[in-house]
Amino acid sequence: MRSNGDNNDRISELPDDILMAIIHLLPMKEASRTTVLSSRWIYLWKNISSLDFDSESALVKIAGDRKLSNEESLKFVKWVNCVLQSHKASPLKEFRVRFDLGQSFKNAITKWLEFVFARNVERLELDFSPRIYRVGIVDDTCYVFPNKFLKPPSQSSSVNFKSLKQLSLKSVIVTRKAIEFFLHNCPLLEKLVVRYVSQISNLEVCGSSLALKHLELKHCYDLKSVKVSAPNLTSLCIPKVEGLFLENVPALAKVSVNCIIDRHSVKNLLPTLSCCILQLEILILNLDNDIKKIFLPTFPQLPKLKKLVIKFRAKGEQSLMGLTPLIRASPNLQEFVLKLRVLDHLRSNEEVKNSIKFPHEHLKVFQFCGYYGRSSDVELVGYILDNCVALEKLIIDPRYQHYPFFFCGTPSDAELVEEQTSRDYAKQQLEAQIPQHIEFVIL
Numbered sequence: 001m002r003s004n005g006d007n008n009d010r011i012s013e014l015p016d017d018i019l020m021a022i023i024h025l026l027p028m029k030e031a032s033r034t035t036v037l038s039s040r041w042i043y044l045w046k047n048i049s050s051l052d053f054d055s056e057s058a059l060v061k062i063a064g065d066r067k068l069s070n071e072e073s074l075k076f077v078k079w080v081n082c083v084l085q086s087h088k089a090s091p092l093k094e095f096r097v098r099f100d101l102g103q104s105f106k107n108a109i110t111k112w113l114e115f116v117f118a119r120n121v122e123r124l125e126l127d128f129s130p131r132i133y134r135v136g137i138v139d140d141t142c143y144v145f146p147n148k149f150l151k152p153p154s155q156s157s158s159v160n161f162k163s164l165k166q167l168s169l170k171s172v173i174v175t176r177k178a179i180e181f182f183l184h185n186c187p188l189l190e191k192l193v194v195r196y197v198s199q200i201s202n203l204e205v206c207g208s209s210l211a212l213k214h215l216e217l218k219h220c221y222d223l224k225s226v227k228v229s230a231p232n233l234t235s236l237c238i239p240k241v242e243g244l245f246l247e248n249v250p251a252l253a254k255v256s257v258n259c260i261i262d263r264h265s266v267k268n269l270l271p272t273l274s275c276c277i278l279q280l281e282i283l284i285l286n287l288d289n290d291i292k293k294i295f296l297p298t299f300p301q302l303p304k305l306k307k308l309v310i311k312f313r314a315k316g317e318q319s320l321m322g323l324t325p326l327i328r329a330s331p332n333l334q335e336f337v338l339k340l341r342v343l344d345h346l347r348s349n350e351e352v353k354n355s356i357k358f359p360h361e362h363l364k365v366f367q368f369c370g371y372y373g374r375s376s377d378v379e380l381v382g383y384i385l386d387n388c389v390a391l392e393k394l395i396i397d398p399r400y401q402h403y404p405f406f407f408c409g410t411p412s413d414a415e416l417v418e419e420q421t422s423r424d425y426a427k428q429q430l431e432a433q434i435p436q437h438i439e440f441v442i443l
Helices: 016-025 028-036 039-046 056-062 066-086 103-118 176-185 264-272 321-328 375-387 398-402 413-433
Strands: 050-054 094-098 123-127 166-170 191-197 202-206 214-220 225-229 235-238 244-246 254-261 282-289 307-315 335-343 365-369 393-397 439-442
Touching (some): 050 066, 094 103, 176 191, 244 264, 307 321, 321 375, 335 375, 375 393, 375 413, 393 398, 393 413
Parallel strands (some): 050 094, 123 166, 191 214, 202 225, 225 244, 235 254, 335 365, 365 393
């Protein structure tokens, strides 16, 4: 190392590839500040291959304040423009923007897309969702993905999408035509995420040559049917089971889907998943219900299922034992996560005793999110403790109870007090029941 008096700039002596790796680990604004160190750092900064413009702190600051939102949006757009004007790297591995922006900034956003497509971007994410999401609303203020980018490769002015591997569009108005264009004109596309959109009613994700491995369609409010035939698909997240048609998905191992108990959803779940249910390793069910007693259809054995996640809304002291047949149908299950929200909160002193005996020999982790301290909550934990002979860890997390479904809001003081009360109940109700060899965690 060279020494200049007492000032040893050892970091700057490192090779460019190591310094570039250091810059990549920093948030964008902190990374940009490295340019004050020397002209060499300016060169490195201008040539980073990943650009991640995520301004979470500003999103929290402007939540619910339209005037402040406009001011911060202008600052954010100016910041992105400034970075792109000096940026030199090509190809571009990643370009991510997360901020509450809409159609009023369409010219700037479209120029960003021109910039990244010209640099053969590999991973592209546009997340224009507000911090507090307007549930169920996708209006004409959202950015509209431009049709000018959707030209066949045969046209001279077309964009080359051969490098695109991941595409994520959230709160971006995009059509079925656009999605199917990307599927069939991006030969390397492995991940496609579309959230908070309307204007898509029917969609086909089909093709024997598709490279697609991960497909996520969430909060697509007008979606009526989805047909999926993709031999490389390993993960699927879909808003509802109705209208879902699966075929030729031999690699599909993870499914996330919404169902409504006591309607056609759950009854249709098994036929819909019949072509892949025996190969599933992860199953995530978002179960809504409008009845007092949970009733699930008889599931066949899920021999490969290792992780089960159930999101459920219960009413009052509604028992959760109706969910346990799914655990019993999964002989090799290793992790069970319950995400519970309770309507009409009640806590009773009713004593509960588990009468179901069914040993689970491989379940090691049970995480109970949304624990409130109902007798029904205690009943389910008792079932797990009595039957899961290999259990190593029990996690109780009361925080989920107050987190909204569509956004992660900041809990109010009253909600924080309620969370702490739930923690106290969990400790009082459960601690004495937990064997010493099981790790007991209250978050």
